[in-house]
Amino acid sequence: MSRESSRVPSAPRLAGIRSRWLSAATAGLHHDPGVAGAALMGSLGTGRADDWSDIDLLVVVDDAHLDDYAVPGRLPSGPGTSAAAFDARHNGPRGTRAVSGQHLVDGLPLWVDWHIYPISRAGWAADSAVFLDRQGFDRLPATFSELLSTGESEPPTPKQPIDHQIARLVMVPIAGKRIARRSPETARMIEFLGGPYAPGASWQRHLATLRQMLDGFAALGLPDGVAAGHAYLDLVKETLD
Structure with a gap:
């Protein structure tokens, strides 16, 4: 390590x-x-x-x-x-x-x-x-x-709008990981997922933003994914408190 x-x-x-x-x-x-x-x-x-x-x-x-x-x-x-x-x-x-x-x-x-x-x-x-x-x-x-990064990349496959929403849902823990690591890229990651860009926000504020975003994904009908995201953010909070 x-x-x-x-x-x-x-x-x-x-x-x-x-x-x-x-x-x-x-x-x-x-x-x-x-x-x-x-x-x-x-x-x-x-x-x-x-x-x-x-x-x-x-x-x-x-x-x-x-x-x-x-x-x-x-x-x-x-x-x-x-x-x-x-x-x-x-x-x-x-x-x-x-x-x-x-x-x-x-x-x-x-x-x-x-x-x-x-x-x-x-x-x-x-x-x-x-x-x-x-x-x-x-x-x-x-x-x-x-x-x-060598040469040309494979072209992306077409995706439906709901696929992008699901991707944002399951990537919320990735933003949570950046909070746990105190990464300077946290604000950009949250913005990428559709949240506000707040580079000067505290880690508590970032966590609150991600929780709000998770609740907004409830309409996708993936309760296990939303619950897992909240459980991950709970773990982030426990480690930083």
């Missing part, structure tokens, strides 16, 4: 949920013969994760089955239920796929980003933590962030 992450308030319940989910999901990848390789990316891949960190996974599959694995729900999951899943291929380079979504585990949300690559483009980023490699892919000099 880095010095920066050591200053972030601990949240062992979140870390435990993430560990349980990841253990089951990685076991599922090992048992899937169609998966040629898999690695942890992001902060978990670099070893800089804190208790609030989300999960970023890279999965390598045969070129012919790339789209098969990019369907929400196709990749293995851990305990809990899927609250929402989105085609996020626009977050990766052309020729790759991505799926992002929220899982609810013990009443709390967990965000997972899947990056799906074909074997023809396989190679492990310099900052990845490989846990499955059936073909001995090369280790690349570039970081995963550099690989994501």
